[in-house]
Amino acid sequence: MAALIEIERLTKRFSGFTAVDDVSFSVARGEVLGFLGPNGAGKSTTMRMLAGFMPPTSGTARICGADVVAQPVAAKRNLGFLPEGAPTYPEMTVTGFLAFAGRIRGFRGSELHDRVAHAMLLTQLEGVRLQPIETLSKGFKRRVGLAQALLHDPPVLVLDEPTDGLDPNQKHEVRELIRRMAPQKAIVISTHILEEVGAVCTRAIIIARGKLVVDAPPSVLEREGRSLEEVFRSLTLGTPAPAAAKEAA
Amino acid sequence: MAPALTVARRELAGYFATPVATVFIVIFLVLAGALTFTLGNFFGRGQADLQPFFSFVPWLFLFLVPALTMRLWAEERRLGTIELLLTLPLPQWQAVLGKFLAAWAFCGIALALTFPLWITVNVLGQPDNGVILAGYVGCLLVAGAYLAVGAAVSAMTKNQVVAFVLAVALCFVFAASGSPVVTEFLSVRLPVLAEVSRALSVVDRFTGFTRGVIGARDLVFFASFIGFFLFVNAVVLDHRKAD
Numbered sequence: 189m190a191a192l193i194e195i196e197r198l199t200k201r202f203s204g205f206t207a208v209d210d211v212s213f214s215v216a217r218g219e220v221l222g223f224l225g226p227n228g229a230g231k232s233t234t235m236r237m238l239a240g241f242m243p244p245t246s247g248t249a250r251i252c253g254a255d256v257v258a259q260p261v262a263a264k265r266n267l268g269f270l271p272e273g274a275p276t277y278p279e280m281t282v283t284g285f286l287a288f289a290g291r292i293r294g295f296r297g298s299e300l301h302d303r304v305a306h307a308m309l310l311t312q313l314e315g316v317r318l319q320p321i322e323t324l325s326k327g328f329k330r331r332v333g334l335a336q337a338l339l340h341d342p343p344v345l346v347l348d349e350p351t352d353g354l355d356p357n358q359k360h361e362v363r364e365l366i367r368r369m370a371p372q373k374a375i376v377i378s379t380h381i382l383e384e385v386g387a388v389c390t391r392a393i394i395i396a397r398g399k400l401v402v403d404a405p406p407s408v409l410e411r412e413g414r415s416l417e418e419v420f421r422s423l424t425l426g427t428p429a430p431a432a433a434k435e436a437a
Numbered sequence: 438m439a440p441a442l443t444v445a446r447r448e449l450a451g452y453f454a455t456p457v458a459t460v461f462i463v464i465f466l467v468l469a470g471a472l473t474f475t476l477g478n479f480f481g482r483g484q485a486d487l488q489p490f491f492s493f494v495p496w497l498f499l500f501l502v503p504a505l506t507m508r509l510w511a512e513e514r515r516l517g518t519i520e521l522l523l524t525l526p527l528p529q530w531q532a533v534l535g536k537f538l539a540a541w542a543f544c545g546i547a548l549a550l551t552f553p554l555w556i557t558v559n560v561l562g563q564p565d566n567g568v569i570l571a572g573y574v575g576c577l578l579v580a581g582a583y584l585a586v587g588a589a590v591s592a593m594t595k596n597q598v599v600a601f602v603l604a605v606a607l608c609f610v611f612a613a614s615g616s617p618v619v620t621e622f623l624s625v626r627l628p629v630l631a632e633v634s635r636a637l638s639v640v641d642r643f644t645g646f647t648r649g650v651i652g653a654r655d656l657v658f659f660a661s662f663i664g665f666f667l668f669v670n671a672v673v674l675d676h677r678k679a680d
Binding site: 239240241262269280288293320333336 | 439440443444447450451454455516517518520521523524525526527528529678
């Protein structure tokens with residue numbers, strides 16, 4: 189089966205440094221890819237290029253076969269994207285905001301209404317549907333961004349830190365939601381929270397200083413009794429694993 | 438066009454959801470009224486027309502329109518919503534157009550609210566309402582020209598103050614380029630540029646409208662002026678959206 193997300197030799201250089209350096213991977217339907225790395229490693233930059241927001245310096249990214257640079261609208265139609273920090277328009281109400289995103293995506297009338305209602309149901313937003321977004325707590329704002337990404341039931345989901353700022357119960361709900369959707373979709377989530385990778389991801393990628401250093405299932409990473417945290421530290425700091433293990437202990 | 442109109446609708450609602458709309462409209466109406474009746478000598482000149490009002494509008498817009506446009510893209514950048522808007526499936530030019538249309542419609546609403554002036558001249562005398570209508574069309578086109586400039590400048594920077602100051606300066610260039618001070622100076626030093634400078638002047642074009650003349654050349658000028666700056670806006674946005 190063809191992969192829904194295909195990234196080939198993706199590179200982004202800013203003046204003076206390379207944020208993303210020759211990264212290639214693909215994600216097939218049914219996979220949940222955990223995108224890991226220290227702050228500033230290039231996670232968000234890669235996701236922005238995949239979402240067609242930032243043009244790559246070189247390399248290509250395709251969503252459901254559509255190149256994000258050459259066919260941006262076709263690619264974005266199949267994509268649900270939660271940008272870093274879950275930005276929303278603060279003065280709009282939750283329903284107003286979701287209806288705006290739905291209208292841009294071409295939904296009208298009762299279909300628009302049903303889609304918005306369903307997205308709010310999935311993310312448990314019905315209680316605040318008529319509140320202006322600026323009056324909501326951080327966890328609610330994050331879920332509004334998530335609802336926007338799920339609105340059109342896209343085959344590809346790219347979520348930049350979907351559980352950041354949520355309380356433990358909400359984190360659990362979002363992970364459950366991702367797990368439930370996983371069989372029908374190709375999902376990429378970035379996170380700092382390593383336990384999340386073990387909980388929801390079928391595959392993990394670790395990126396450090398713009399380079400892809402590991403691409404393996406979490407279970408493989410965790411073999412030989414090493415925890416994910418030790419693997420992460422050894423790969424991203426460049427220190428040998430045993431030393432990292434001692435420090436952790 | 439549908440996505441552009443959806444963007445425009447959201448933007449316009451955004452103006453009215455924040456104090457921007459109230460402040461802009463109140464200040465515009467107060468200043469327009471005050472200038473027309475005091476400096477413009479609306480009653481004293483004994484003529485039933487809106488010339489005094491129209492003569493101030495381009496200069497009022499010079500400061501008020503950049504205040505409207507400075508947040509257009511700068512605010513999206515600050516909130517990060519630019520990343521959301523430009524990853525929705527709409528061509529980028531439609532987002533540019535939608536934002537422009539919203540701001541333009543808003544200026545239209547502000548202009549329409551000066552209707553008491555129109556009622557006043559019609560009660561006091563028999564003005565040529567065709568001339569007045571042409572004047573309003575001219576005002577709207579001047580607003581559109583300034584908006585297009587301001588929106589393009591707003592796409593260049595994250596900082597709203599910078600966006601405001603640069604937009605005022607650039608709009609001033611296009612407002613003043615037809616004034617006698619500039620053209621006389623240029624005709625002595627650089628006669629070729631004097632003609633160009635006059636031809637590019639927004640205010641110079643506008644005076645024709647206030648006399649009741651809607652010239653095809655002036656309409657083409659405003660359409661291409663607005664089109665050019667919207668194009669610049671789209672190009673700048675494409676290059677600098679992620680900065």
